[in-house]
Structures are given as structure tokens and as C-alpha cells.
Amino acid sequence: MCDSEFRHGLLRLVSLMIRFSSVLLGLALFGAAAASPGAAAETGAEAWLRYAPLDPKAANNYERLPGQVLVLGNSSVLRSAQQELVQGVAQMLGRSLTLGTGSPTADAIVLGKLADVHALAPGLNPPEELTADGYWLASSRVRGHDCLLIAATTDRGVLYGVFALLSKIARIDDVSALDEVRQPYALLRWVNQWDNLDGTIERGYGGPSIFFAGGRVREDLTRAGQYARLLASIGINGCTINNVNADPHILDDTFIAQISRIADVFRPWGVRLALSADLSSPKALGDLDTFDPLDPRVAEWWRKKVDAIYRQIPDFGGFVVKADSEGRLGPSAYSRTHADAANVIARALKPHGGVVFYRAFVYNHHLDWRNLKNDRAKAAYENFHPLDGAFDENAIVQIKNGPIDFQVREPVSPLFAGLRRTNEAIELQITQEYTGQQRQLCFLVPMWKEVLDFDMRIENNATPVKALVAGRIFHRPTGGLAGVANVGADANWLGSPLAMANLYGFGRLAWDPTLSSETIIEEWTRLTFGNDPLVVRTIAALQLDSWPVYESYTGPLGAGTLTNILGNHYDPGPESSEENGWGQWHRADHDGIGMDRTVATGTGFIGQYPPEVQKLYESLASCPDELLLFFHHVPYTYVLHSGKTVVQHIYDSHYEGAERVQASIARWKTLEGHVDEQRYRDILARFEYQAGQAVVWRDAICNWIYHLSGIADVRPRTSDLRPQTSYLGLSDVGP
Numbered sequence: 097m098c099d100s101e102f103r104h105g106l107l108r109l110v111s112l113m114i115r116f117s118s119v120l121l122g123l124a125l126f127g128a129a130a131a132s133p134g135a136a137a138e139t140g141a142e143a144w145l146r147y148a149p150l151d152p153k154a155a156n157n158y159e160r161l162p163g164q165v166l167v168l169g170n171s172s173v174l175r176s177a178q179q180e181l182v183q184g185v186a187q188m189l190g191r192s193l194t195l196g197t198g199s200p201t202a203d204a205i206v207l208g209k210l211a212d213v214h215a216l217a218p219g220l221n222p223p224e225e226l227t228a229d230g231y232w233l234a235s236s237r238v239r240g241h242d243c244l245l246i247a248a249t250t251d252r253g254v255l256y257g258v259f260a261l262l263s264k265i266a267r268i269d270d271v272s273a274l275d276e277v278r279q280p281y282a283l284l285r286w287v288n289q290w291d292n293l294d295g296t297i298e299r300g301y302g303g304p305s306i307f308f309a310g311g312r313v314r315e316d317l318t319r320a321g322q323y324a325r326l327l328a329s330i331g332i333n334g335c336t337i338n339n340v341n342a343d344p345h346i347l348d349d350t351f352i353a354q355i356s357r358i359a360d361v362f363r364p365w366g367v368r369l370a371l372s373a374d375l376s377s378p379k380a381l382g383d384l385d386t387f388d389p390l391d392p393r394v395a396e397w398w399r400k401k402v403d404a405i406y407r408q409i410p411d412f413g414g415f416v417v418k419a420d421s422e423g424r425l426g427p428s429a430y431s432r433t434h435a436d437a438a439n440v441i442a443r444a445l446k447p448h449g450g451v452v453f454y455r456a457f458v459y460n461h462h463l464d465w466r467n468l469k470n471d472r473a474k475a476a477y478e479n480f481h482p483l484d485g486a487f488d489e490n491a492i493v494q495i496k497n498g499p500i501d502f503q504v505r506e507p508v509s510p511l512f513a514g515l516r517r518t519n520e521a522i523e524l525q526i527t528q529e530y531t532g533q534q535r536q537l538c539f540l541v542p543m544w545k546e547v548l549d550f551d552m553r554i555e556n557n558a559t560p561v562k563a564l565v566a567g568r569i570f571h572r573p574t575g576g577l578a579g580v581a582n583v584g585a586d587a588n589w590l591g592s593p594l595a596m597a598n599l600y601g602f603g604r605l606a607w608d609p610t611l612s613s614e615t616i617i618e619e620w621t622r623l624t625f626g627n628d629p630l631v632v633r634t635i636a637a638l639q640l641d642s643w644p645v646y647e648s649y650t651g652p653l654g655a656g657t658l659t660n661i662l663g664n665h666y667d668p669g670p671e672s673s674e675e676n677g678w679g680q681w682h683r684a685d686h687d688g689i690g691m692d693r694t695v696a697t698g699t700g701f702i703g704q705y706p707p708e709v710q711k712l713y714e715s716l717a718s719c720p721d722e723l724l725l726f727f728h729h730v731p732y733t734y735v736l737h738s739g740k741t742v743v744q745h746i747y748d749s750h751y752e753g754a755e756r757v758q759a760s761i762a763r764w765k766t767l768e769g770h771v772d773e774q775r776y777r778d779i780l781a782r783f784e785y786q787a788g789q790a791v792v793w794r795d796a797i798c799n800w801i802y803h804l805s806g807i808a809d810v811r812p813r814t815s816d817l818r819p820q821t822s823y824l825g826l827s828d829v830g831p
């Protein structure tokens with residue numbers, strides 16, 4: 097054994113001893129807490145709610161945390177808040193909080209709605225007015241005792257405040273003198289699940305459904321309840337549980353009773369259950385001979401159906417609707433508009449406080465690819481902009497972030513600026529359909545930040561997408577963010593431990609889109625892997641690099657993810673985009689590449705943006721390199737702002753991307769002994785697999801572009817990287 101091996105072995109031994117002794121310490125000190133899921137093998141099931149025991153030095157910071165918890169009021173959400181607090185404090189600090197009632201008899205953590213807090217301490221007021229779901233954390237004297245108040249206007253807000261306090265403790269933040277108000281940026285913060293009733297999940301990569309199996313709601317809904325807890329911890333307040341390609345039978349009367357069981361396990365976490373509905377349901381279920389939204393019988397059908405749902409699920413959130421899209425039936429069957437379709441459902445929901453999210457993902461997938469003026473990107477705006485103002489107040493148009501379909505890089509959808517008298521929500525995709533399907537690392541928060549921060553310059557004013565979707569610019573009654581999550585029954589929810597940063601990040605951005613990617617990933621890493629600075633630094637950096645890295649070997653210069661769009665959306669397959677009606681064209685031929693979407697010579701798509709943005713994209717001089725091929729068709733020899741030709745950029749970025757993934761392996765290996773063995777090995781294997789996949793992509797795309805362009809790489813290169821596609825049976829065969 098050489099010296100360094102010996103030192104390494106010794107270090108590992110010491111680290112194991114430390115971990116062993118802290119386990120013993122944990123067992124001795126924390127009693128029941130040590131048997132908690134957080135102390136068990138790290139499968140990732142607890143995600144960012146591990147509440148791992150703090151080391152004694154860190155725990156000392158919380159010596160003065162009150163030992164009593166007082167809950168003002170009684171509801172299932174408040175009970176969750178109390179239990180969460182007791183569990184978190186026990187696991188992290190090894191202290192058992194005592195439960196009090198009435199008024200504090202010792203220093204206490206006081207949980208309750210502001211009105212109830214005022215009954216105890218009339219003079220106490222937050223520094224700013226609390227809106228729905230916002231909370232106030234404050235250190236204050238109450239009836240002679242030092243108290244930590246967690247107050248809100250709703251029970252749900254109190255629960256959010258408890259999660260915030262526990263997150264601070266887990267990240268060793270100071271909680272000794274708090275006076276902070278946190279308010280959600282947008283009212284509606286939902287996740288969508290694309291679960292089918294047979295238990296499969298469309299574009300799900302984390303195992304089968306936690307809700308359905310064999311055409312029924314699962315008997316055991318433990319995971320569904322745990323999911324709601326995770327969602328609540330990041331401020332998500334609604335969840336649709338079934339695929340937007342909806343099976344009409346979800347609305348069968350007998351099925352609603354089953355679904356109400358899922359609502360029951362969501363309710364204690366303040367998560368409203370919602371459903372995807374098929375617009376043709378009145379006819380498809382055999383009740384009527386039509387689903388024409390303007391037929392009074394159809395309106396009556398929806399009203400009765402919705403009333404029946406609310407009888408069983410009083411806090412039902414509403415519906416998401418996909419219509420006239422990818423073969424789904426829609427209002428066009430009766431020459432009606434999308435507003436007619438949305439409103440017939442919205443009106444049924446209105447008396448109960450429900451909402452309908454109507455998806456703008458409407459396009460013709462039989463477009464004539466030979467017509468260079470055809471452009472799928474134009475579809476959402478063309479369909480919905482003329483209807484601005486025609487949607488009811490509780491209808492929301494749900495718009496995918498980009499005009500195509502969750503590609504690795506797209507400009508923002510111009511429709512965000514095209515609706516001023518209509519509620520909007522942005523749809524982001526947490527499940528990594530086109531971005532590595534959780535087998536490859538791609539932290540999407542930086543991409544989402546770019547979209548949310550993008551300034552549409554409506555009437556030459558600052559009008560960022562985040563403010564538009566929250567309804568802040570045009571003073572809309574509601575709006576928000578929807579994330580397609582698709583968690584499954586795998587222990588770690590999304591099929592990969594590092595991918596959970598995307599779910600966490602979605603929730604944090606929906607709550608506060610002004611948070612930076614760096615802040616979000618640091619929070620997530622500390623909560624998920626602990627506070628070891630090396631671990632935090634390394635994982636945060638790997639995550640922050642991962643989107644540009646993935647883009648560099650899969651989707652250059654805005655051409656779209658050059659994947660097999662007709663099959664698994666995962667392997668390289670640039671030829672599959674062309675010569676079909678799906679409209680994910682990159683128009684690569686022997687002379688050049690890219691879609692001409694200019695007003696001057698192309699499809700005219702750019703004309704859908706407000707003037708300042710049009711100007712930015714229309715001109716080659718100002719169009720950013722990363723979106724060049726989305727907006728322009730150029731010869732391979734076209735010189736980018738970077739000084740490289742397009743073709744050379746494609747070669748270089750693919751080689752660099754593959755090298756950077758290879759380098760991730762070494763970066764990850766620095767964490768051996770700093771991360772629990774189970775997750776260390778799992779993630780290492782994933783990086784090794786990804787390094788192989790990056791080589792597969794590099795070689796496929798470089799060969800393709802060479803054969804198309806006939807222009808050789810100026811640096812003829814070979815690589816010593818070898819594809820490693822055998823990991824965990826994840827070959828290059830897609831889902």
C-alpha cells in the first residue's frame with residue numbers, strides 16, 4: 097500500500113468512526129428520532145426533508161430555541177404544522193418539544209393565524225400586510241415569555257412558515273432574532289402529473305404512478321401523502337394527478353369516490369387536488385350525444401359533474417384541459433373557440449372557487465413540411481391572442497415556456513406578451529423529457545430563471561415574464577406557475593437523486609422567482625446532503641454547470657434538442673425532425689442550418705413579439721448566438737459573435753461537452769467519504785453513464801453535420817472516452 101493509499105484509508109476509517117460515533121450519539125440523544133426515516137439508509141426518499149441530526153456544535157446555536165410549541169386553532173393543516181415542527185426539531189436537535197394550549201406557560205414557538213395571535217398579544221403586527229399563504233416569523237415577548245411566532249392569514253401559510261423555520265435550522269441559519277415576512281409571488285403554484293389510470297406515467301422516469309394502478313386508485317396512498325408533504329414544503333398549493341391526455345373515465349361518478357381518497361391525503365398539507373379533463377367527456381362517457389361547449393345540455397352536464405365532485409372533495413382545485421392538440425378532441429369539432437371551451441368549465445367551477453387551466457399547447461401536427469412559411473412556433477399565439485379578453489375570470493391560459501416543446505433551449509413564448517385581459521400561467525417541465533430523462537444531469541433552474549426574467553418590453557416598459565404570469569402587469573385576478581413533475585414510485589421520486597433539485601427549484605421559483613439559481617441550489621444541497629462545505633460547493637457547481645453542458649452536446653445554437661423526436665426523445669436523432677408534420681424542424685441541408693423565422697424572409701414568427709424584442713431577434717447582428725438557429729437559416733460558414741463558424745462551433749461544443757461530463761466524474765469523486773455510500777455510488781455510476789452518452793451524442797451529431805456540410809473539423813480529433821452504456825441496465829434504449 098502506498099503512502100497516499102494509506103492516508104486515504106486512514107481518513108476513511110476516521111470518517112467512518114466519526115459517522116459511527118455520531119450515530120451512537122444520535123441514538124443516545126435523540127431516542128425516537130434516530131429511528132426516523134432521516135437516519136435510515138439514504139435512498140433519497142426524504143428528499144430535502146431529511147432533518148439529519150446537526151453536529152453538536154451547530155446544534156448549540158439553537159440552545160435558546162423555545163421548548164414548547166403552542167398551536168392556536170385546530171385544523172388538519174395546523175396539526176401537520178405542529179407535527180412537522182416536533183419531528184424536525186427532534187431529529188435535527190434531539191429535543192422533544194412539549195405541547196401547550198391556551199397561552200404560553202414557558203418560552204414557546206407559537207403557531208397560528210394572525211387573528212388568533214392577536215387574541216394573545218394584541219399589539220403584535222408584521223412589518224407588512226400578509227397576503228394569502230404568506231407568513232411571518234418573529235421573535236417576540238408574549239405574556240412574559242420569549243416566543244417565536246409563526247403567523248399567517250391562512251393555516252397553509254402557518255405550515256409554510258414551519259417549513260421555512262426547519263429549513264433554516266437544517267442549513268444552520270440564525271433564528272435568534274427573526275422578523276421576516278415571506279409572501280408568494282404568484283397565487284397559483286401547481287404541479288401537474290401526467291399519470292395514466294393504468295399506473296404508467298407519460299414522460300415519467302421515476303417509476304410507476306403513486307396514485308393509480310390497474311385502472312384504479314391505489315389502495316395504499318402513503319406515498320401520495322408524502323408527496324403532498326414535499327410539495328407543501330416548497331409552497332406548492334395544487335396538484336393535478338392525471339395525464340393531460342386525459343382518460344374521460346377519470347370523471348366517472350364511481351371514480352370520483354376513489355379520487356376523493358387522494359384528496360384526503362393531500363388536504364393536511366394544504367395541497368388542492370385537481371384533475372385533467374377531456375373536453376369530450378360529456379359525450380365520451382355516454383351521457384350526451386355532443387360536447388359542444390355552447391350547447392346548454394353540455395353546460396348543465398359540467399355543472400352537475402362539478403357539483404358532484406365538490407360534494408366529495410370540498411377543496412377541489414379545478415381542471416387542466418388539453419384540447420385540439422396532438423389528436424385530442426376540442427372545440428374545433430363544433431367550430432367553437434378555446435374560450436368557449438374553457439368558459440363552460442370555468443362557469444361550473446366558479447361557485448365553488450375552482451379554476452380551469454386551459455393549455456395553449458395547441459398546434460397542427462400534420463403541417464406541410466415542404467412549405468417554408470409553415471411554423472409550429474406560431475400556433476399558440478395565433479390560436480390564443482385573438483381570444484384575449486374572452487376568457488372568464490377563473491380561467492387561466494397555461495403556456496409552455498417556449499413556443500415549441502420544452503427543448504433544451506428556446507426563446508420565450510411570445511404569447512406571454514400577447515394576453516393582457518386574460519389570466520396566464522407558465523408551464524415548465526420538471527421531468528426531463530428532452531433534457532436527459534433524469535439519467536443525465538440537467539439542473540433546469542437557470543433555464544427557468546432566464547425565461548422568467550426575460551423582459552418582453554411591452555410598450556417599451558419593463559415587463560418580465562414572471563410578472564406577466566403572476567398577473568402583476570395587467571392586474572389580473574390570478575395567475576401563476578405549473579410544473580410538470582411526474583414523480584413516481586421510485587424511492588427517490590424522480591428516479592435520480594440529483595434531479596430532485598429541479599422539483600425543489602420549481603417550487604422555490606414559484607414562490608419567489610427573484611431567488612438566484614445559486615441560492616436555490618445551495619439551499620437544496622444543504623438540505624439534501626448536509627452542510628459540509630466541500631459537498632455544498634461541489635454539488636452546487638456540478639448542478640449549475642449541467643444545463644449548459646447538456647445543451648453543448650445535444651442542442652447547439654438554438655437548433656432544438658437534436659433528439660429522436662419520433663421515438664424516445666432521448667437518443668440523438670437529428671434526421672427525425674425533418675420531413676414530417678410535427679414541426680420541430682431545424683431545416684439542416686447541405687448548405688446551411690436553422691429555421692428562418694424572420695419577418696423579412698421567413699415564417700414571420702418574430703413578428704409575434706413586442707417591437708423591441710422583434711428588433712433583437714430579427715437582425716443577425718443582435719440575435720444572440722445561443723438562439724441563432726431558432727430564428728435564422730445560415731450557411732455553415734456563418735461567423736458567430738464568438739468568432740467561430742457555425743460548423744466549427746458545433747464540432748467544438750460537442751467535444752467540450754463530452755469532456756466536461758467526463759470531468760464531472762473526477763469532481764464527483766472528491767466527495768467520496770463526504771456523502772453517504774449509497775448516494776455516492778449511485779451518482780458516480782450516473783456520471784459514468786452520462787460520460788458515455790455524451791460521447792454517443794458527440795459522435796452522432798459531429799458525423800451528421802460533417803456529412804451534411806462536407807466541411808471537416810479544423811481539429812481532426814480522436815478521443816479516449818469510451819461509451820459506458822451498461823449502467824443499471826440503462827442502455828441507449830429509451831423508455
Ligand code: GCV
Pocket residue numbers: 290298299339340341418422457501
Ligand atoms: C402529455 C409533448 C410530449 C407529450 C405531452 C405533450 C403535452 O408532445 O411529448 O408526451 O403529452 O407534449 O404537453 O401535451
